[in-house]
Amino acid sequence: MNQPTISVTLDHLVQLKAEAHGYSFKQRQPVASLLAGRHASRLRGRGLAFEELRNYHPGDDIRTIDWKATARLRKPQVRVYSEERERPVLLVIDQRSPMFFGSRRAMKSVAAAELAALAAWRALNGGDRVGGIVFNEEGITSLRPQRGPAQALRLFHEIERYNQRLAVSPFPTGKVTLNQALEAALQRATHDHLVILITDLDGADDQTRKLTTRLSVHNDLIVSAVYDPLGIQLTGYPDMEASDRGKNWRIPPDKAFDTAFQKAFQEVIDHWRTLFTHLRIPLFPLSTDTPVIDQLRYLIGQNANR
Numbered sequence: 001m002n003q004p005t006i007s008v009t010l011d012h013l014v015q016l017k018a019e020a021h022g023y024s025f026k027q028r029q030p031v032a033s034l035l036a037g038r039h040a041s042r043l044r045g046r047g048l049a050f051e052e053l054r055n056y057h058p059g060d061d062i063r064t065i066d067w068k069a070t071a072r073l074r075k076p077q078v079r080v081y082s083e084e085r086e087r088p089v090l091l092v093i094d095q096r097s098p099m100f101f102g103s104r105r106a107m108k109s110v111a112a113a114e115l116a117a118l119a120a121w122r123a124l125n126g127g128d129r130v131g132g133i134v135f136n137e138e139g140i141t142s143l144r145p146q147r148g149p150a151q152a153l154r155l156f157h158e159i160e161r162y163n164q165r166l167a168v169s170p171f172p173t174g175k176v177t178l179n180q181a182l183e184a185a186l187q188r189a190t191h192d193h194l195v196i197l198i199t200d201l202d203g204a205d206d207q208t209r210k211l212t213t214r215l216s217v218h219n220d221l222i223v224s225a226v227y228d229p230l231g232i233q234l235t236g237y238p239d240m241e242a243s244d245r246g247k248n249w250r251i252p253p254d255k256a257f258d259t260a261f262q263k264a265f266q267e268v269i270d271h272w273r274t275l276f277t278h279l280r281i282p283l284f285p286l287s288t289d290t291p292v293i294d295q296l297r298y299l300i301g302q303n304a305n306r
Contacts, residue, residue, distance in 0.1 A: 005102075007110065007167045013114070016121060017121045023296040025122060087128055087220075088194070089129065089130045089195075089196070090188055091133070091198065092132070093112055095162035097171040101228055105289050105290070107166075108288055112226050112286070116196075116198055117159070120152050120156075128194075130145055130147075131145030131151075134155075136162050136165065145193070178203050191218045195220065221281050229287065
């Protein structure tokens with residue numbers, strides 16, 4: 001098995017610009033897209049976007065009647081538009097020590113960095129502004145959303161800096177939490193942002209629920225849950241050891257441990273999936289063992305398939 005990629009470089013994140021096509025974070029999505037069903041903003045913006053056809057209701061502006069559809073359906077039909085607007089995109093990128101784990105292709109921290117770069121390039125290509133919250137246990141860096149490739153370079157530089165810190169012994173020490181990063185995001189994303197939270201949800205609790213709820217009230221929020229296949233199903237063998245944040249653990253070679261490990265992982269995922277579904281927050285699974293661009297195109301691209 002090939003060793004997973006340990007860290008990212010600025011050059012790699014820049015080169016991902018060539019892959020930033022075939023998917024979109026815009027409100028209008030393919031029917032099978034994971035993000036289908038989110039509503040476009042009705043605020044003033046930079047043009048009108050066709051949204052749907054519906055039956056005519058008394059009081060509708062007759063100028064919106066679609067005469068061809070009316071003739072075809074034999075009932076008056078009107079075209080409904082929503083106002084497109086430029087929206088800031090805020091990427092919240094987890095680079096804490098639990099993200100420094102990977103059994104195939106890449107570490108979780110690397111997959112998170114790649115998703116952030118692909119999301120940033122796609123947003124900038126669409127004329128949106130991009131900013132970021134990059135964090136680990138030692139600190140949080142907050143970048144205000146701005147336009148242009150120079151902003152991408154600033155963001156990628158911070159991602160690279162935080163990401164490569166994970167490969168240096170000892171691990172980052174400190175007490176910065178996921179919730180503190182979400183509080184920083186709330187200070188940046190006051191209204192009408194697209195916020196993409198990229199994390200393995202380590203340490204998520206009831207306060208996380210409250211903060212994500214607050215973020216989603218006035219913004220579009222997408223949560224990308226980063227995972228490694230070995231984190232779903234871990235089978236122990238005699239004398240097998242695992243390392244986690246500088247500590248070594250002996251994995252019991254028995255079926256009861258395997259079953260308990262998988263059940264515990266599934267319960268966590270099911271809890272957050274149910275919670276985010278109730279809040280109408282899309283949960284985007286991101287695996288370390290498959291190229292991130294392939295997952296984006298599969299889940300939210302033109303050929304999206306649930």
